[in-house]
Amino acid sequence: MRPSNTVVIPPRRAFLADLGLGFTGLALGAMLARDGVGSPAAWTPPDGRPHFAPKAKSVIWLFMNGGVSHLESFDFKPEITKHAGKTIAETPYADVQNPAKLALERAPVPDANGLQRNTLFPLQTGFRRHGQSGLEISDLFPHTARNADRIAVVRSMWTTDSNHGAQTQFHTGRHMLDPAQPTLGGWVHYGLGSINDELPQFISIGFREYWNRKDGLYLGPAHDAVPLRIDPANPLDFGRPERPFSPEAQSIGFDLVGQLDRATAVEYPDDPATAARIASYELAHSMQQSVPRVVDFADESEETKRLYGLDLPHCRDFGMQLLAARRFVERGVRFIQIQHGGGGAGAWDAHGGLKANHSNLALAVDQPIGGLLEDLARRGLLDETIVLFATEFGRTPGTQGSDGRDHHPFAFSVWMAGGGIKGGTVHGATDELGFHAVEDRHYVTDIHATILKQLGLDSRKLEIPGRKRLAIDHGTPIDAILG
């Protein structure tokens, strides 16, 4: 693995500076040179170096599609069970439905989702204290709970979309009705570029169907995640020849292409595109081998595979994704984004049958997550890897139908571990019903800011002329959970 900054070529002009990013930013450089406001000298694209000393190198971003109930996971609210069956108005906490407090919600589509649910629905699972920190975690997540002293739970998250556009919002920081923005992974890729030239640096695993699959947007398509399947035979689009073409014959071909392209580079001596294309073919040639090797677990021990639950049908799929994530982190990949729970509205969207829904899904993710944290820790990788467990919004304290909870943007929980995050921490709080985040409230971009800070990036320095971002896009790091 090479450090990120060994391939920086001094920028003879802005165009060439992109080569320092392992040529992934070429389009961007051209665009920016065109977009440049004022003199081009006033702005140059990132050189792949952090802005200040980083605490973490990589991010494993675990996102639960559909909306995990904070009330059945990481935010214990016994008052709900105590007043179960009463309407909120009948409890001492009627003020949570004060319209002024509900005003942050923005529904892009007025439908039957995200409505006020008035009759309190008792907690569907028990909670216990875990670890030396005594962190309260629900009984649905015993393997995560075993790692209680490694994680920092933020219980005071809020967002504004009461429908599944909140998936987009968590990743970009903007409501679906606002202009589209790059996702955090896109920003990280843009800011830090490559630390391993044989693998894509921003990988997306799992379904992400609800929103536009583009991450880079105005940063350029070079900063889109590379979608990856955990299938050694076919991990990447166009990852191997779709017609018979032996590796030997293909190698001769790649060699010939390289020779011919270098002849062109002599004829067109100052053409950065030709230089970048030569490099891109060399990388593509090696990626065909390197990527399948990462998602092939032949060299992993049985003990490790069991740690991730690969021997258990209910958590095998997610376990394989997380084991692959660890293997990518080991090889220096920056950002691995994993969506759990299908496309569309998302599996965690428990409008009905919440107990069965969350029990089954927790069973699918919990052991792999616990295994991932322990595996990273014992390999010394957790210190430089941030693991995020997040979802789009919480779920209503009140019941929907007879046994479900509706979307709830006013409060939800996420947790982070590793990469300088202070384990065994609880930050922020909701009211007695878990209705509103009331202490140390955090909008979704505060999570972005926290991750960027650990990676050594200042989001304001990444900003591009002509693409003004707002204060809310940048967020504020949650220093209280940093070690």
Next chain:
Amino acid sequence: MTPPRPANAALLAMALACAAISGRPVSAADAATWSGSLKGVFADRCFACHGALAQQGGLRLDTAAGLLAGGDAGPVVVPGDPAAGTLVARIVHADPAERMPPEGEGEPLSPEQIETLKAWIAAGCPAPADESPEADPREHWSFRPRVRPPVPLVAHPERVRNPIDAFLEAARERTGIAPQPEASREVLVRRLSLDLVGLPPQPEELAAILADESAEWYETLVDRLLADPRHGERWGRHWMDVWRYADWWGLGDQLRNSQKHIWHWRDWIVESLNADTGYDEMVRLMLAADEIAPDDLPKLRATGFLARNWFLFNRTPWMDETVEHVAKGFLGLSLNCAKCHDHKYDPLRQEDYYAMRAFFEPLHARLDVLPGEPDLERDGIPRVFDGVPDVPTFLFVRGEDTKPDTSRPILPGVAAVFDFSSVDVRPVRLPKSESQPARRPWVIDAHTAAAGRRLEAARAARDAAPSPASEQGVAIAAADLAAVERRGAAMRGAWSAEDLAGAGSDDTLSQAAAAAAREAVRAERTLVAARAKSTVLEAEAKLAAAAAEAKPAAEQAVADARIALGQAERSVAEPGEAFTPLVGARWTPTRFRNSSADDPPIPFPTTSTGRRSALAAWITAPGNPLTARVAANHLWARHMGRALVPTVFDFGRKGTPPDHPELLDWLASELVEGSVPGPHRHAWSMKRLHRLIVTSAAYRLQSTTAGNAEGERLDPDNRTWWRREPIRLESEAVRDGILALAGTLDARIGGAPVPAAEQPASTRRSLYFQHTDPDRNAFLTTFDGAGVKECYERERSIVPQQALALANAGFVHDAAARIAARIAPATTPVDDAAFIDRAFRAILGRPASAAESEACVAALSQWRAIESVPADGAVEPARIHLVWALLNHTDFVTLR
């Protein structure tokens, strides 16, 4: 991004910050503190409201003098005393609403900046004497009238083929750079062919042109390519980027975005470009064909531009996209920045955003029946109409759609800065066939013909398998045809009565219409009875076949069906005049009110507000300073590889001004009204501008920097166009070119899009692939295919995934085999040297150099060492691999 500061000012600011932190008194501040440091901070945070654009509170902060003069409420600083005066007090105010800049308008000043400001005030507000204020935004170059500039005289007239070169040569003369020599004929042919029709020249085409000894060979080729119908496909895709073409998508079968059959708009674009319809006319029709050319279905296709933004659940995203992209696409204005507040850089008020929205507020979408196809699920023209003319437009406070300012409806209008012409909105009376689209002569015929076809099908089914049920099928189809005919007749009768009402004969006609309506009702009820009869027959058949335990239920079903039949037969004779009209168009139902049910139907009105045709007239008025400049810039960018105004959708003050403003204005003037002799004389002819650009000397230069050290040294970014910019081909040109060389490209123009599942095997041109947010072709996307939401310029990334796609995609391998067989047919064997030469000419459009040939020969023998030659006379794998390698050559995806 902080603007660069002179080193001494930066050091000073740092020193001040350190001093502030350490608590020591700050004293060292001078004029450079203002001009080098504070003024930049104020420009970022304050000028938008206290500068040339706006002077809130009568205060300007763009010069120290203005700052010292204060505002309506008097001075804001007391030089020498930072504790006095309101400026610092407001900047450090704890209440975010009182603080400057206010919350949401800008970020607060940092403590270091505040300390610097205080130190500067303490020092007595020293500033340079010769400060000039911020320029008047109304004087911004692109807001000023476009004036055709004189063509400059240059010292090297031999470098000038047309006036474009004179402008560029004048710029080069100031630097002393000589342009590169003209590219080889091979390179020029490939350049022109890919640029004008999006496909590489076929080998025989190239050979013919190379053999053309006429002096006019170049112009002949240009004119042939411009007249080629594939030109419309190539440039249609360019304009589809700018105009945001997208097929419909939703959740499963539910339409949520764009419109069904929106591809008719794509076909209109292609046809219009081939016909060289004026750019102004295209813009007018896209914005208002329903008002300008009502009832003209071919032209109504143009309004797909507006229908594309349709969104099932909410009008505001539809309107926002429309406002944003009408402004960006046609005018180069970032009006979208004024949705929540006044524009921070351009003289556009928040109200102007909503005044633009008001032009489109009445919009709804519908599908109109085409000749021969009455089923709107199968085909139809998607288009817009003013469905709700009286819905007011309100300004949304801070841009939030939950906070409309209902005290004052906003009327359609344009920003005051554009005073060259006013917008004249006059209601447009529509022909009756717009409000009653079934009046179009083909509609009733289409319904009748379809019913006739159904009858024929029923008869064929009966003849193939005679039975009581199939016999009844014929009876139903016959009743159906009769009902369609009667309904058509009744509709015609009603129209006659309506059209001649008041002409004296209304009584007779009304009576005839009423009689026809009764006939139609009777025919419809006869059809219902025929269907009821069929139900009886089915129930009886089931009863006959039923097992013993199912008999009672089956008997009950027969009894029920007989009762229903009896009712249906009796009702035939009952009075009634309310029949079901035949559909001539169908409103596309919205769900703005409640997403679980369609909104109440919107009728087709007899007048249109005239708002959009007024806007269209204003946008395309020759005096509009922006329209022609924006269009000419787009055309130039796609021919030349780089725009003259780099910010192609922002010609405002935040955008980048052109390197060659006179050239841009000359091109824009030439677009509106040609002055150079040649074909394509009509106003706003795009082919005229294409021809001018591609016949310029600048277009024909070599793209290499080799041999021009002066150019590389003095102008490495090629601002003076001393060489040509190489262009990475768009994704469509890469894929289409491969298929064209393989000889498999489907030449058909237009039609419904190729769905995702059929794309891997499809040989249609890439612009016909289904293009939606969820469904984009993987190969095209990898090569930076058009974004669905916005694509004013293609990205030109170079990533390894592109190498994987081109190296591994099945269609590339298939094409390689076909190309190898094409250039060396089994009937006329060739040796390796000839094969290599032909492959280079076919794929890269040029001969191989000796070194390249040598490398290819070596590779061929390496392949042969591991792969055997087929015995059956098929092309050997080694040669197919060689073709594959050339398809992966950097020059294959590059327009040199």
